[in-house]
Amino acid sequence: MKSPTLQTVIIAVAFAIIAYIVTFAVPASSILIASLVFVSAFLAPLLTGSPSANPASSTASSTIASDEDVRTLYVGNLPYRANETSVRELFSEHGSVHSVRLMKDKHTGKRRGFGFVEMAADDLDKAISALNDTEFQQRTLKVREAKERPERTEDNNQDD
DSSP states (O other): OOOOOHHHHHHHHHHHHHHHHHHHHOTTHHHHHHHHHHHHHHHHHHHHTOTTOSHHHHHHHHHHHHHHHEEEEEEESOOTTOOHHHHHHHHHTTSOEEEEEEEEOTTTOOEEEEEEEEEEGGGHHHHHHHHTTOEETTEEOEEEEOOOOOOOOSTTOOOO
16 A cells, blocks of 8 residues: 555545534535545545546556466365465465465355465466475375356356
8 A cells, every 4th residue: 555645635624624614514514524525535636636536437547567476276185184375385485375266166155176276477477386286284286376167157057
């Protein structure tokens, strides 16, 4: 998160002072204050002329930037007794781990023996070369970069 500029801080303080004055001047001020705070969240970037004046576009750009920094690994042949913590510890030895998802059967709740690990893109190749075809809790892991998930349609989205 970026630090606010001096101009943004001044505008925020001005809104706070106005809100304080309105609180004591108008009897039904709670609605007015809430409206003022809501509007100020959108006005401050516009008034400062920052490039993130549109909150939706700033969110989208930060999502894109984080997607470039984080990649997903497929981890197959996991022991059924393995949990997220043990898998995270294993992969943390080879880089920065952002998340671990171990897949479960939706009907029984039992683990399916595979999962996904999100890691920093810089550490991906290091983790693959270090952990693919290695033994983890008496099972030989299969580690590779995950493929994009195909689009789901009505034809291939039918329940049993």
